[in-house]
Amino acid sequence: MSSHRAAAPSPDEVLTAALDIGGTKIAGALVTPDGELVHRVRRATPARESAEVLLGAVYEVVSGLAAHPSWEHVRALGIGSAGPVDLTHGTVSPVNIPAWRDFPLAASVEAHPALAHRRVVLAGDAVAMTAAEHRHGAARGYGDALCLVVSTGVGAGLVLNGRVHHGLTGNAGHFGHISVDFDGEPCPCGARGCLEGIASGTAITRHALSLGWRSSPASDASPDAAAVAAAARAGETAALAAFDRAARALAAGIAATAALVEIDLAVVGGGVAQSGEVLFGPLEHHLRRYATMPFLRRLRAVPAELGSDAGLVGAAVLAEVGAPVEVGALVDGSR
Missing domain, CATH: 3.30.420.40 (ATPase, nucleotide binding domain)
Structure with a gap:
C-alpha cells in the first residue's frame, strides 16, 4: 500500500x-x-x-x-x-x-x-514513524525491529515483542545520541561523538566539505546531503568517504542495538535514506563487520516504505x- x-x-x-x-x-x-x-x-x-x-x-x-x-x-x-x-x-x-x-x-x-x-x-x-512502518511498511510482520529517521537529525523507535516501545517518558530509541566516537566532537546534547554528529545529512555535508568536496558552481542551492549523494554516485572521492563514514556510524549503532535487544531488522527512512545504494551499500558492508555474534547473522538494514507520510x-x-x-x-x- x-x-x-x-x-x-x-x-x-x-x-x-x-x-x-x-x-x-x-x-x-x-x-x-x-x-x-x-x-x-x-x-x-x-x-x-x-x-x-x-x-x-x-x-x-x-x-x-x-x-x-x-x-x-x-x-x-x-x-x-x-x-x-x-x-x-x-x-x-x-x-x-x-x-x-x-x-x-x-x-x-x-x-x-x-x-x-x-x-x-x-x-x-x-x-510515530516506527508505528507506521510496523503496521503498514517495511517492518510489517516483525516482532522486533529498529526504525530510523536519518535526516537533518537522527531519530529512531523500537518495536519489541510486537509492540512499539515508548520507554518511561516516550524517548526510547534516541538513536542519534548513542556515542560512537569516544573522542569525537562535542554534541549540542552535552555528550561527545554522538551518532547524529556523524550520520545526519548535515554531518555528511559538513564532512564532505572538510575533505575538499564542492557543490557544482551551476547550482543555486546550498550544499546538502542530496548534492553529496549525487557526487558520490558520480564517483567523487570526498563524497564517497562522507557517506562511508556515516554508514559506518549507523552500522555500529544498529549492531549495538541489535546485540542489546536482539532484533534482526533495521528500517531506515528520512531524507538521507533517499540516497539509495550510496548509503545502503556501505551500510550493509559495515553491518557485517560489527554484527558478528551468531545471533546477529540475520540482521539487515532495509529502506523505509512510507516516505514523508x-x-x-x-x-x-x-x-x-x-x-x-x-x-x-x-x-x-x-x-
Whole structure:
C-alpha cells in the first residue's frame, strides 16, 4: 500500500486525525484504518515565534482538518512531535522549537473546540514513524525491529515483542545520541561523538566539505546531503568517504542495538535514506563487520516504505489504539 494517494472514505468509515509537528512544518491529515490519507492540511512552523503563536498555527491545522466533511467520522487525534517529549506530563521540548520548553502540547491541542469528546494521543515523531512502518511498511510482520529517521537529525523507535516501545517518558530509541566516537566532537546534547554528529545529512555535508568536496558552481542551492549523494554516485572521492563514514556510524549503532535487544531488522527512512545504494551499500558492508555474534547473522538494514507520510500515518496508528498516553489519563501529572 501507499499512504501518498488520497482516498474517499466510505460513508460510515471511522477515521483518525493526525498531526506531524516539526521545526519546519506542521502537517495534518485524516487517515483511514488502512493508512490512506483522505485530506491534508499543512503550514510552515513559526519556529522562532512565541509559544502562543506556535499553538495558533497548530490550531489552524486542526481547524482545517475539522472543516472537512468527513470530520464527523473522526474519533481520535494522534500527535507525532519533534522531541524530546515527556509522555508522563504530555509535554514537549523540541530542540528546533525554542519557545516550547515543557510545553503542555497534548492538553493544549485537546482544548481545541473541534476535539470535544475525541481522544488525543501524543508520541515522539520517530516513534510515530516506527508505528507506521510496523503496521503498514517495511517492518510489517516483525516482532522486533529498529526504525530510523536519518535526516537533518537522527531519530529512531523500537518495536519489541510486537509492540512499539515508548520507554518511561516516550524517548526510547534516541538513536542519534548513542556515542560512537569516544573522542569525537562535542554534541549540542552535552555528550561527545554522538551518532547524529556523524550520520545526519548535515554531518555528511559538513564532512564532505572538510575533505575538499564542492557543490557544482551551476547550482543555486546550498550544499546538502542530496548534492553529496549525487557526487558520490558520480564517483567523487570526498563524497564517497562522507557517506562511508556515516554508514559506518549507523552500522555500529544498529549492531549495538541489535546485540542489546536482539532484533534482526533495521528500517531506515528520512531524507538521507533517499540516497539509495550510496548509503545502503556501505551500510550493509559495515553491518557485517560489527554484527558478528551468531545471533546477529540475520540482521539487515532495509529502506523505509512510507516516505514523508510516515509520521502522520504512525500518529494515527497510535491514536487508534489509544497509546501511549491519552490526555484524559493524565491526572496531576501522573499516568
